[in-house]
Amino acid sequence: MKNNNQILISSSTKNLHIVRDFIEQKAKEINLESKIVNQIIVSVDEACTNIIKHTYKYDESNTIEVEYKSDIEKFIVIIRYKGKSFDPSKKHNPNMKQYFAKYKVGGLGIPLIKKSMDKIEYSHIKPDLNALTLIKVI
Amino acid sequence: MEEFVINEKLIKNATILYLNGFLDAHTSNILEKKFEDLLAEKKHRIVVNFARLSYISSAGLGVFMAYIENMRNNEGDIKLTNMSEKIFNIFDMLGFPILFEIYKEETEAVDKFN
Numbered sequence: 001m002k003n004n005n006q007i008l009i010s011s012s013t014k015n016l017h018i019v020r021d022f023i024e025q026k027a028k029e030i031n032l033e034s035k036i037v038n039q040i041i042v043s044v045d046e047a048c049t050n051i052i053k054h055t056y057k058y059d060e061s062n063t064i065e066v067e068y069k070s071d072i073e074k075f076i077v078i079i080r081y082k083g084k085s086f087d088p089s090k091k092h093n094p095n096m097k098q099y100f101a102k103y104k105v106g107g108l109g110i111p112l113i114k115k116s117m118d119k120i121e122y123s124h125i126k127p128d129l130n131a132l133t134l135i136k137v138i
Numbered sequence: 139m140e141e142f143v144i145n146e147k148l149i150k151n152a153t154i155l156y157l158n159g160f161l162d163a164h165t166s167n168i169l170e171k172k173f174e175d176l177l178a179e180k181k182h183r184i185v186v187n188f189a190r191l192s193y194i195s196s197a198g199l200g201v202f203m204a205y206i207e208n209m210r211n212n213e214g215d216i217k218l219t220n221m222s223e224k225i226f227n228i229f230d231m232l233g234f235p236i237l238f239e240i241y242k243e244e245t246e247a248v249d250k251f252n
Binding site for chain 1: 162163195196197199200204206215228230237
């Protein structure tokens with residue numbers, strides 16, 4: 001841990017609860033209402049899950065850094081990870097009526113983030129470093 | 139410490155699954171295995187009680203999507219009950235009440251099978 005507003009986890013789904021606990025603690029420090037807290041928690045979980053599964057392909061030697069940035073009007077979470085670039089904000093939400101009619105499975109992480117957060121920003125910082133910023137207006 | 143545990147009970151002709159703890163990408167395979175077992179045992183009338191579930195992510199939702207068609211094709215169903223507002227919000231946000239029957243009480247879901 002670099003400071004109180006940042007955690008570093010190895011890329012394993014067994015660490016998702018550490019990320020959720022961290023976000024919950026930060027949200028409670030500023031007394032956010034529970035509905036908003038839950039939306040932020042599930043969004044950060046989904047983002048980290050996607051990175052663990054799709055970017056790192058369950059290779060635990062990789063790491064994910066999660067940083068909370070305080071702001072008067074916004075709850076900001078920055079997730080930094082290495083590997084190939086992928087901008088989830090460009091992915092279109094599925095048509096859920098068709099999704100259910102075809103009994104599809106998977107692909108609901110990003111739609112859940114988009115419905116829960118107010119803004120998603122993706123940036124490719126360095127050739128091998130990505131940052132995903134999730135913003136919730138509070 | 140167990141993060142996610144399932145207890146099972148047979149009431150009338152329905153199998154009730156009681157979910158406890160946290161259902162995420164790390165624990166969803168436990169629920170998947172349970173549904174595989176239920177299919178092998180030819181148990182297709184399933185009620186899932188969420189009263190003791192503290193958390194669900196899309197990995198958990200995916201398990202229900204993966205098995206509902208199979209259960210319905212075998213004259214069964216997966217009916218969901220006793221959700222806290224927090225859990226229901228996740229299902230609701232993605233429109234799951236379109237496909238799944240969600241009841242307040244377990245008994246209502248069990249009665250629907252009879």
